Amino acid sequence: MIGSANLSAWFPEWGSTHAPDVDVPFFDIYVVTVTILILTVGLAVVFTRTFTRKEGDPEQMPAVGTNKILLGLGVVGAIALAGFAFQTGLSGFVGQRVAPYGAFEVSVTAREGVWDFTYPDGHVADTLRVAVGQPVHLTMTSQDISQNMSIPDLRVNQTIMPGHTTEAWFETIRPGTFPIRTGAFSAATYDSMTSVVVSLPAEEFAAWQAAVGDIFAGRTMAEVGELLYNQQGCKACHSLDGSNLVGPSLKNVYGFEFLTTTGETVLADDAYIKESILTPNASVIAEYQPVMTPYAGILGDQEIQAITEFLKTISDRGHTGGQEDK
Numbered sequence: 251m252i253g254s255a256n257l258s259a260w261f262p263e264w265g266s267t268h269a270p271d272v273d274v275p276f277f278d279i280y281v282v283t284v285t286i287l288i289l290t291v292g293l294a295v296v297f298t299r300t301f302t303r304k305e306g307d308p309e310q311m312p313a314v315g316t317n318k319i320l321l322g323l324g325v326v327g328a329i330a331l332a333g334f335a336f337q338t339g340l341s342g343f344v345g346q347r348v349a350p351y352g353a354f355e356v357s358v359t360a361r362e363g364v365w366d367f368t369y370p371d372g373h374v375a376d377t378l379r380v381a382v383g384q385p386v387h388l389t390m391t392s393q394d395i396s397q398n399m400s401i402p403d404l405r406v407n408q409t410i411m412p413g414h415t416t417e418a419w420f421e422t423i424r425p426g427t428f429p430i431r432t433g434a435f436s437a438a439t440y441d442s443m444t445s446v447v448v449s450l451p452a453e454e455f456a457a458w459q460a461a462v463g464d465i466f467a468g469r470t471m472a473e474v475g476e477l478l479y480n481q482q483g484c485k486a487c488h489s490l491d492g493s494n495l496v497g498p499s500l501k502n503v504y505g506f507e508f509l510t511t512t513g514e515t516v517l518a519d520d521a522y523i524k525e526s527i528l529t530p531n532a533s534v535i536a537e538y539q540p541v542m543t544p545y546a547g548i549l550g551d552q553e554i555q556a557i558t559e560f561l562k563t564i565s566d567r568g569h570t571g572g573q574e575d576k
């Protein structure tokens with residue numbers, strides 16, 4: 251730990267577990283190098299003075315033999331120094347390459363000058379929020395140009411390339427806001443393309459995650475239903491405007507009656523809509539193929555309730571609960 255003196259003021263305060271692994275070897279090698287420099291220059295000065303021919307010295311320089319022991323010590327010393335530089339940086343270097351098992355996975359996409367950070371729950375943001383003390387594993391790619399992502403406080407620096415995924419990981423050791431800097435390796439430079447890592451105490455991070463992960467927060471049931479219609483792939487097969495795609499339009503479904511392939515008539519009430527979503531093939535609407543994805547295990551009761559509320563808003567019989575409007 252030669253390097254932990256005042257020199258540490260050169261670099262930003264340690265923000266991640268990587269910081270000591272980067273700074274300590276840097277300063278150790280720095281101090282050793284400067285020591286050797288002083289020694290070499292000092293010896294050169296001393297030797298110049300000692301061996302300068304003085305007034306009255308004999309014309310001939312004294313024959314100086316090779317001191318094999320000193321020479322040997324010099325070679326061994328040089329090898330030892332190289333070994334020290336290698337050894338002091340190795341564990342940090344290896345440690346930075348391999349993310350710990352079970353790290354929090356965030357995928358990073360650099361796109362047209364902005365960052366997309368995608369969390370395990372599908373939430374996408376342009377700033378990277380993390381919890382203090384939790385290892386975060388970044389899997390990164392670029393949709394346009396090659397560039398560099400660097401987070402100096404966390405001692406993270408990694409190239410991002412189109413058509414390739416690169417990785418980085420870090421674990422913050424204190425709360426704070428750490429700038430992310432970019433350098434683009436191309437003619438187009440994205441000056442504006444900066445973002446931040448926001449490191450939050452674990453409870454605050456959990457609260458934030460719950461807030462963004464909870465689609466019901468701040469939305470009415472019908473709004474959640476519309477969101478699910480867009481997010482869950484319903485819109486690929488069902489229109490909202492009355493036109494029939496792979497499946498019947500969801501306009502004027504709630505409260506209306508339909509003929510099934512077995513010749514029965516079903517009323518699209520709450521129970522039937524729930525059944526249609528969870529086990530679509532239980533009763534198949536006439537003239538359609540039984541191709542709908544079953545959503546059992548994907549959508550919960552509350553979500554199906556939300557979709558039902560949404561279907562009410564786009565049905566002429568939504569407010570009558572299945573009765574014909576009188």
Ligand code: HEC
Nearest residue numbers: 482483484487496497498526530533534535538541542543
């Ligand atoms: C792969 C295409 C496909 C997807 C995706 C799909 N559906 Fe369907 N859906 C169908 C087809 C085809 C039918 C008609 C045959 C049947 O009843 O199974 C249908 C029937 C329905 C019905 C009954 C309609 C009626 O007229 O009685 C409802 C309600 C419904 N889907 C809701 C949804 C919701 C909500 C989602 C998304 C969570 C969804 N569907 C996703 C293809 C799809």
